Amino acid sequence: MLTVDLGESLKVVDAWLTDYISRPHRDIGRSGAVCPFVEPARRAGVVDSRVRLVGPSPSPALLVEVVRCSLDEYELMDAVGDPSPLRSLVVVLPDLPEDRWSTFDAAHAAVKTESVLRGLMIGQFHPTCTERSARNPEFEVSKSPVPLLAVRRMAVHDVLFLGERREWFEEYLSRFGARFRKPDRIDAVLYEAYLAACARHRITP
Template sequence: MTSTASLVDFTSAVEAVEEWLTEYISASHPAIGRTGPICPFVAPSRKNRTMEIRLRLAGHAPTLELIEEIARSSLREYELTTWQGRNPMLRAMVVALPDLRSEDTGLLDQAHARVKDDFVAQGLMIGQFHENCEVTAARNPGFAVSKAPLPLFAIRAIALHDVFFLSERPHWFQQYRERFGKFFGPGSTVADPLLVEHYQEAEQAYGGPS
């Protein structure tokens, strides 16, 4: 039986990820609902040399358990990586699965839901991207923003704007508040009123700092 590794052009896969990061994720988009790139994190991370790309194979018969383990092992690898850049807030890792078939990309969505708690507990975000992903932009629910030419996970440090993605559950919001709550107090320096609104709504829902 031919292995999936023999069918994957690894160089082309890395090039596809690089092009996606440059032409899509680091670029602006009229449907994003704000000015600036889709992800403002990517360009500084690459400039700081703290963007790592990894390839993993799903094989002929991928299972949810396998994709979940790829995500969890990526968390361990992220924590053990010797990073080139000095700023830990700019560390990011893209883990692409170039042999995962289109009809199996839903496994990334399911695995993401299973592992997000563990990533957030470590101060990290994980996102899933693939051609069928229906995750929408925080400011435009009509725009499916998380599309990618290859199925992949993206891992990075929690950032200020992540209140959009961490206000759904109290333990996620607690991790966010521990890091960024000071920016929303008296004399707040957060200029984006939508961020402030999300933060205040979550704080009202879950109570103030314990």
């Protein structure tokens, strides 16, 4: 039977948020922290870390449900707390066995469309995660010492992640499309991603 030290798992994740996520990285492809949201969100006290135990052999359906319930938890936090665009939820899965990490990736993919349509962004992290940096496809940015899921509000820079599928991009445009009417006020990389997605889906900019 696997024994998990919950307090130690949270300490490890906290250190990772401080020493990796909140700091610049030479391979990220831009200036600033790996995730620019985390440090200001932590200063504002709107990052909530929680632990979910899934057992030694969680099914694909269970992991999908963990991801989906994390969206519900985030929205509940937003409803009862002070509204903040920086609010983030970190769901730590310290007992998720290595042979289920790819199943965790699949669960994230299965729920991503629902997440986007709810105006939320979800990201999965674990020691062998192969998710790439949006600005440097050679850099596997989402490696963490403990498997976890992060949830936050969609933001304007998410055009970098939501141009692949039309339904994602249309949801993004419903929230941020007006910003691109003044391209001189938009980061050039974001505007380029916006134009590329418009062309891909035959949408007039």
